[in-house]
Amino acid sequence: MIALFDTHLHLVDRERIHYPWLKDVPALDRDWTLADYQSTARRIGIEGALHMEVDCDPADIAKENAWVADMMAQDGSLIRGAISSARPEDDGFEAFPDTLDRSVVKGIRRVLHVVPDEVSTSNRFRANVGRMGAHGLPFDICMLARQLDLAAALVDACPDTTFVMDHCGVPDIAAGAFDDWAAAVSRLAERPNVNAKISGITAYAAPDWTLDSLRPYAEHVIGCFGWDRVVWGSDSPVCTLNSSLDQWVAVTRALLSEVSETEARALASGNARRIWGL
Template sequence: MIDTHVHFWNFDPVRDGWISEDMNAIRKDFAPKNLIRVYSELQISGCIAVQASQSEEENEFLLTLAEQNDIIKGIVGWIDLKNPNLTGRLNYWNNFKKIKGWRHVLQAESSEFILDPNFISGIKQLEDYGYTYDLLCYHNQLTDIIKMVDQIPDQPFVLDHCGKPDIKNKDLKAWSENIKTLAQNPNVLCKVSGLLAEADWKNWKETEIFNCFDVIFENFGTKRVMYGSDWPVMLISRPYQDWFYLVNKYVARFSDEEKKLIFSDNAKAFYNI
């Protein structure tokens, strides 16, 4: 089994300002060694390490961790897709085969950024290298994401955290409609990850999470969904095992072959691991 979404960091209160005071559980360092015991317990063989800082130094940091820890099977790094010398930077990073794709924290950006022709042009270059692209956005940005993705039909995309639905306020109508539209693009996959952070951290109900899963699986199907934890961010709500068992409870309705797609095969094919 592959966990397609984890982060590692040496906590810096300035750089990691998004980790607010009420997220005290994750205001500290997180390294691969912190995952080994739980992965062994749950028989998870490895993970995809996803960028948490927007600098090329983050790529170096994750590559160093990957050299030292076999559980890191691939890296989703960061690169400036608007860089006039993007080709040069892509050529450089293409030497490091553990880097499978790229991500920008679009949830912090405006419509103008997401739909900037220079940004879209940058994503279009990724196909030449076989790179994937992780889409990180809030539910209210999905209309812009759809417009952007429609312009790049051959680029492999994956939607992180189901597009961050507004579970806490129980407002899923527009999100559900946009997920249906986005999923009509066969080049877009979805990670079932990160939903605990979008709910009431301590008081969410199983049905609230499963309602979101219903929408995702109805539209993406088992061939375009992959398991992810969003560790350690999800620790603001529950221990790792709670999320893993919650996903397993939901997917119990599927065949063994479909479960293998969700927990392993889709990730291996998408990230080429």
């Protein structure tokens, strides 16, 4: 069995860190612990993980990264680093990368579907994301399918930065939306500094989803980006809105069972280790 590296794990500690958005998603509004995740992950062949920021209160960004460092230091921890929250739209952001513990923080993300589209098109935002290339910090693109052309414009403004498109570009699988999303993914994939994350797309499917209902979306992304520019992520616990972690892993293994071992290992872990320098 090929081991998986999880590039998209969310953990939650509500006593330590404030997450304003959680109150609007009751199914997720609880603590999600490393111990619980590892109990399942080890059983289903997950060998390591990057903690993905959980859109905490901006005042708690450093606190969240410090918490990840604490978890990394635990005996037998699967956590290999953090993708930090960031606010590239803020005045003074130029100093932010120098505040990061680079033994912990491997990349950054700004959730962009919760703010006006104009945030990602501002000169300040683009200049600051463009500087991430020199710092060796990949930027995760967290945008909806309708925003993928905005993502392409951001990438074009930042040619020296490595990007990772989260969640297959967030297709509306439940509604059967495919053509417009697929065309936008194809356009974004033309940029060689963009990678794609096959992560937790059960959350965007109908409750009665099957492998066959998810397959066209995952296969289209892989076909556009190629096996050398795709990584895997659980998006746990968001994936639990419509599945379980082990069900999403089962989908992944079913898809990988049909490809070569070289291709499977690239998506499962190899590309992630290269992109984030793990």
